[in-house]
Amino acid sequence: MPNSDAHIVRSYSDELQNISALVAKMGGLAETILTDAMTALVKRDADLSTQAIQADKRVDNLDAEIEYQVVRMLALRQPMAVDLRSIISALKIAQSLERIADHAKNGAKRALVINQSPPMDATRGIVRLSDVAREMLRSVLDAYVNSDAEGAVKVRDRDEDLDVLYDGYFRECLTYMMEDNRNITAATHLLFIAKNIERIGDHCTNIAENVYYMQTGERLSTARPKGEDAMGLKAE
Amino acid sequence: MLDSETNSATIADPKVVCRDVSVSYSGKQALFDIDLDIGSHQVTSLIGPSGCGKSTFLRCMNRMNDVIDGCVVTGSISVDGVEILDDEIDAVQLRRRVGMVFQKPNPFPKSIYDNIAYGPRIHGLVRGKDELDEVVQTSLERAGLWEEVKDRLLQPGTGLSGGQQQRLCIARAIAVRPDVILMDEPCSALDPIATARVEELIDELKRSYSIVIVTHSMQQAARVSQRTAFFHLGIVVEVGETEQIFTNPRDERTQGYITGRYG
Numbered sequence: 001m002p003n004s005d006a007h008i009v010r011s012y013s014d015e016l017q018n019i020s021a022l023v024a025k026m027g028g029l030a031e032t033i034l035t036d037a038m039t040a041l042v043k044r045d046a047d048l049s050t051q052a053i054q055a056d057k058r059v060d061n062l063d064a065e066i067e068y069q070v071v072r073m074l075a076l077r078q079p080m081a082v083d084l085r086s087i088i089s090a091l092k093i094a095q096s097l098e099r100i101a102d103h104a105k106n107g108a109k110r111a112l113v114i115n116q117s118p119p120m121d122a123t124r125g126i127v128r129l130s131d132v133a134r135e136m137l138r139s140v141l142d143a144y145v146n147s148d149a150e151g152a153v154k155v156r157d158r159d160e161d162l163d164v165l166y167d168g169y170f171r172e173c174l175t176y177m178m179e180d181n182r183n184i185t186a187a188t189h190l191l192f193i194a195k196n197i198e199r200i201g202d203h204c205t206n207i208a209e210n211v212y213y214m215q216t217g218e219r220l221s222t223a224r225p226k227g228e229d230a231m232g233l234k235a236e
Numbered sequence: 237m238l239d240s241e242t243n244s245a246t247i248a249d250p251k252v253v254c255r256d257v258s259v260s261y262s263g264k265q266a267l268f269d270i271d272l273d274i275g276s277h278q279v280t281s282l283i284g285p286s287g288c289g290k291s292t293f294l295r296c297m298n299r300m301n302d303v304i305d306g307c308v309v310t311g312s313i314s315v316d317g318v319e320i321l322d323d324e325i326d327a328v329q330l331r332r333r334v335g336m337v338f339q340k341p342n343p344f345p346k347s348i349y350d351n352i353a354y355g356p357r358i359h360g361l362v363r364g365k366d367e368l369d370e371v372v373q374t375s376l377e378r379a380g381l382w383e384e385v386k387d388r389l390l391q392p393g394t395g396l397s398g399g400q401q402q403r404l405c406i407a408r409a410i411a412v413r414p415d416v417i418l419m420d421e422p423c424s425a426l427d428p429i430a431t432a433r434v435e436e437l438i439d440e441l442k443r444s445y446s447i448v449i450v451t452h453s454m455q456q457a458a459r460v461s462q463r464t465a466f467f468h469l470g471i472v473v474e475v476g477e478t479e480q481i482f483t484n485p486r487d488e489r490t491q492g493y494i495t496g497r498y499g
């Protein structure tokens with residue numbers, strides 16, 4: 001947990017740890033939703049899709065709970081220095097996790113639709129993207145829990161790989177559509193899922209920047225390299 | 237001594253420059269080689285655990301330690317370039333230029349008017365009653381007290397509420413047109429509203445004076461000051477812009493103190 005050195009007022013430390021624990025729990029849930037959504041897509045498992053869609057509500061509830069706790073602590077504890085940074089970071093990270101879970105849930109919904117159509121090879125390509133995104137999510141949560149600023153920097157640097165994969169996958173889907181126009185519906189949904197995953201990578205990057213700030217008090221410089229963009233469409 | 241990597245003890249255009257200031261009481265050292273600059277037209281807050289030497293340091297700047305038996309101050313303190321630890325310096329004159337407001341409001345047992353008029357009179361800063369009246373009025377106005385007391389100037393200052401008494405003491409301090417105002421926990425005996433009024437006043441006064449405030453309330457330091465120095469065991473551990481000290485202190489000890497952790 002970040003900065004668990006004891007405060008003189010023990011309940012203050014307990015509250016800070018409680019917020020960190022809620023964020024970690026939320027992150028774990030978001031990760032599960034992403035994994036389930038992708039498994040549901042690949043295995044054509046409607047029940048798992050539904051499960052992932054429903055789990056998103058728990059993420060929303062945790063987000064609300066964290067916001068409540070943060071407001072309460074700001075009012076009652078008047079946190080300073082690393083405590084202030086941790087509390088603000090928790091709020092922002094929770095927002096990112098809420099978005100991540102939402103994107104993953106959207107993937108689960110689309111999986112239900114895609115799985116009405118015959119299986120497509122393009123489905124497998126998306127696993128490569130989601131593996132990178134999930135790895136980023138897991139690493140950034142580890143960095144959060146372990147207060148590891150260096151780990152956070154590494155996560156951020158992986159976002160570029162995801163952008164490159166996304167551009168490649170975009171081309172792949174277009175190829176499927178051109179090959180056979182009966183693929184268009186499913187391939188379009190897959191493209192949206194890919195876009196969602198690419199956004200998840202961006203949110204992981206935001207979380208990484210928050211972890212870094214929480215730990216060091218410094219902002220990570222925002223300039224980071226963007227890959228070549230084969231489609232003339234920026235993966236932003 | 238400060239580690240220059242993590243501290244900005246020196247600033248451009250300082251009002252007060254303190255170097256190697258050490259203080260001992262009957263041979264027991266309380267402050268160790270303090271280097272600190274006090275800026276013009278800003279508020280510098282001194283924070284740190286009880287007994288770390290904040291009040292001792294504050295008293296150095298107007299030589300109030302002179303009156304304490306066994307207290308020895310060494311080093312150099314200059315105000316506007318003039319060395320004040322010099323024996324030649326007239327402490328009474330110095331205290332006009334470097335005023336002080338204490339923790340407990342301590343109005344003289346005289347009328348409100350005389351509380352303010354006393355300093356300008358003994359320092360010969362005014363000629364005639366009209367001028368004195370004017371100094372009394374402007375000082376009370378600047379202290380935000382005029383409206384509340386203008387109809388009872390001849391009543392005793394001790395009859396005012398605690399918050400009013402403290403503002404009276406501030407009015408008394410500014411009546412002699414000082415350059416620097418030292419405040420030692422000026423709000424610790426006041427309720428939140430009276431505290432807010434004094435803080436508002438401090439904010440107002442910093443346009444004209446250099447203010448140094450010792451406070452136990454970190455929130456107060458954060459609210460009123462532009463620079464903050466953290467004292468610990470007789471040394472300045474860290475000094476910097478208030479915002480930096482409270483959002484991103486460089487030293488573990490500062491962090492431990494301001495976040496309320498065991499250090």
Ligand SMILES: Nc1ncnc2c1ncn2[C@@H]1O[C@H](COP(=O)(O)OP(=O)(O)O)[C@@H](O)[C@H]1O
Pocket residue numbers: 261266284285286287288289290291292293304
């Ligand atoms: N008049 C005095 N006589 C002897 N020792 C004193 C006197 N004033 C302060 N001290 C000692 O000097 C140290 C610093 O005290 P002080 O400046 O009052 O600290 P602070 O204002 O930070 O609480 C303490 O150890 C205190 O006991």
Ligand SMILES: [Mg+2]
Pocket residue numbers: 290291292420450
């Ligand atoms: Mg003191």
